[in-house]
Amino acid sequence: MPANEFEKKLQQRMGELKLTPSDEVWTEVEHRIRKEKDEKKSFIWLSLLSS
Amino acid sequence: MLGVCYRYTKSLKDAEDVLQEGFVKVFFHLKQYKAEGELGAWIRRIMVNTAINFLKRNRRYRDEMYFTEQPLHRVADDNPAIVLQAKELADLIRQLPPGYQAIFNLHAVEGYSHVEIGEMLGISDGTSRSQYARARSLLISWIEELSLERKNENYAGK
Numbered sequence: 001m002p003a004n005e006f007e008k009k010l011q012q013r014m015g016e017l018k019l020t021p022s023d024e025v026w027t028e029v030e031h032r033i034r035k036e037k038d039e040k041k042s043f044i045w046l047s048l049l050s051s
Numbered sequence: 052m053l054g055v056c057y058r059y060t061k062s063l064k065d066a067e068d069v070l071q072e073g074f075v076k077v078f079f080h081l082k083q084y085k086a087e088g089e090l091g092a093w094i095r096r097i098m099v100n101t102a103i104n105f106l107k108r109n110r111r112y113r114d115e116m117y118f119t120e121q122p123l124h125r126v127a128d129d130n131p132a133i134v135l136q137a138k139e140l141a142d143l144i145r146q147l148p149p150g151y152q153a154i155f156n157l158h159a160v161e162g163y164s165h166v167e168i169g170e171m172l173g174i175s176d177g178t179s180r181s182q183y184a185r186a187r188s189l190l191i192s193w194i195e196e197l198s199l200e201r202k203n204e205n206y207a208g209k
Contacts, residue, residue, distance in 0.1 A: 005130040006130045006131065006191070010133065010140070011159070018137075019054050019057055019066075021067055021070055033075055033078050
């Protein structure tokens with residue numbers, strides 16, 4: 001853990017860095033979660049069917 | 052969390068890509084989160100790991116991440132006053148070459164040790180240490196330069 005004064009100040013300043021993501025980010029996250037969930041479901045179905 | 056991703060990448064688009072990927076991971080791994088630590092810190096760790104994987108996977112970053120063994124430079128004890136705003140400071144960190152940028156963020160901001168960074172990036176802790184020293188002195192010179200510019204602008208404006 002850097003204990004230097006410079007690193008401390010830097011950490012503090014970087015904690016203040018607040019950026020707002022665009023709306024597309026949330027749409028895409030939602031889309032990807034849904035897609036991955038569907039894939040998992042179909043994988044379970046496929047493995048059940050083939051067993 | 053976009054701020055974290057922003058510090059590790061070279062464009063807002065890349066930062067948002069990392070953020071998206073990170074959030075999907077958070078969603079699917081939330082069960083693994085143990086209510087011991089702070090949730091924010093847990094999410095942040097996922098974001099940092101996602102960012103590092105992104106850099107390793109992405110040619111634009113990977114090709115420029117030369118982790119060559121260099122003689123160890125003693126870390127200078129300079130502690131310049133930071134008069135810059137968070138965004139200005141983050142933009143200076145983002146101007147470092149990708150390898151320096153990653154190591155600088157991991158050590159100075161996230162607080163990982165050089166041994167941990169070595170494991171994360173597949174380099175020796177000595178390499179991490181010497182690259183950190185170079186990144187740090189480069190950044191300090193930029194901070195001083197920009198701070199001086201700001202000061203002169205202020206005088207000129209009066």
